[in-house]
Amino acid sequence: ETGVTQTPRHLVMGMTNKKSLKCEQHLGHNAMYWYKQSAKKPLELMFVYNFKEQTENNSVPSRFSPECPNSSHLFLHLHTLQPEDSALYLCASSQDPQSSYNEQFFGPGTRLTVL
Amino acid sequence: DQQVKQNSPSLSVQEGRISILNCDYTNSMFDYFLWYKKYPAEGPTFLISISSIKDKNEDGRFTVFLNKSAKHLSLHIVPSQPGDSAVYFCAASGPGAGSYQLTFGKGTKLSVIP
Numbered sequence: 001e002t003g004v005t006q007t008p009r010h011l012v013m014g015m016t017n018k019k020s021l022k023c024e025q026h027l028g029h030n031a032m033y034w035y036k037q038s039a040k041k042p043l044e045l046m047f048v049y050n051f052k053e054q055t056e057n058n059s060v061p062s063r064f065s066p067e068c069p070n071s072s073h074l075f076l077h078l079h080t081l082q083p084e085d086s087a088l089y090l091c092a093s094s095q096d097p098q099s100s101y102n103e104q105f106f107g108p109g110t111r112l113t114v115l
Numbered sequence: 116d117q118q119v120k121q122n123s124p125s126l127s128v129q130e131g132r133i134s135i136l137n138c139d140y141t142n143s144m145f146d147y148f149l150w151y152k153k154y155p156a157e158g159p160t161f162l163i164s165i166s167s168i169k170d171k172n173e174d175g176r177f178t179v180f181l182n183k184s185a186k187h188l189s190l191h192i193v194p195s196q197p198g199d200s201a202v203y204f205c206a207a208s209g210p211g212a213g214s215y216q217l218t219f220g221k222g223t224k225l226s227v228i229p
Contacts, residue, residue: 004158031214042117043159043204043219048211055213090158097214100147101166104217106158 002026004107006091012113013081021076021110023091031097032074033104034066037088049074050097081114088112118142119207121220129228134192136223138205141186145207149217150179150190153202162203163190195227 004025013019025032034046048056049068063085065077074091088111092104120139128134138148146167151159165172165179165188172179178191192199205220 006158040221042119042221043217045211045216048214048216050214056211056216092158100208100210100215101164102147102208102215102217103149103161103164105161106151108156108158 004091004093004105006089006107006110008110009108010111010113012115013078014115015081015083017081018077018079020078021089021091021112023074023076023107025072025074025091025093025105025107027093027105029093029095029105030071031094031102032068032071033092033094034064034074034076035090035092035106037090037109039087043090046076048097055097078112081112083114086112086114116141117220118145119205119218119220121203121205121223123223124221125224125226127226127228128195130197131194134190134195134199134225134227136190136192136203136205136225138188138190138220139186140188140207140218142207142209142218143186145209145218147208148179148181148188149206149208150177151204151206151219152199153204153222159204192225195225197227197229200225200227 047066067075091107094104149164150162153159202222206217
């Protein structure tokens, strides 16, 4: 595996379900990110982890719970979501989030539908 | 309030001609700018970037221009090829609460017509 991988690629869940999204990066990067992309909206940053420590939480509702056990793996635990949470969830990684010159590399995303 | 704006949701260009995608920003703290390309069912792919200390960066068919005084950047693709058809996102890097963050525009869908 190379780059950034995400599983599952598609997920349909009910509002009372609990599910998790998984991301793995094979680039040796130190930082990982979760983004949400809704229709006709820009990518919205949700969480940033730097060396496994959360450094950003952009006012994300608590029904989204991130977990970063190490610098290569990132999870997004989902619980009691709403239909408006249906979106493409993208994971990214980068070498150094303390530097402005910090290209991020994205996974293919998980298309989430909440019924 | 959108800090990075791509005012053209779509653009159609004939194969072989130049494609020009535009992006405007409002935050003067942004000091590094990136363009990403996205195909359907794939994540965004980094394409080219430019530091705020430069006004031009070129990589093959792709050139990015930055006009700091106007807070405007543009991506030129020449010659355009059908494989360039994708959504292009402009992004700007600036300081967040604990790390540098990328702020994205909504994207411009480029269609290159054979």
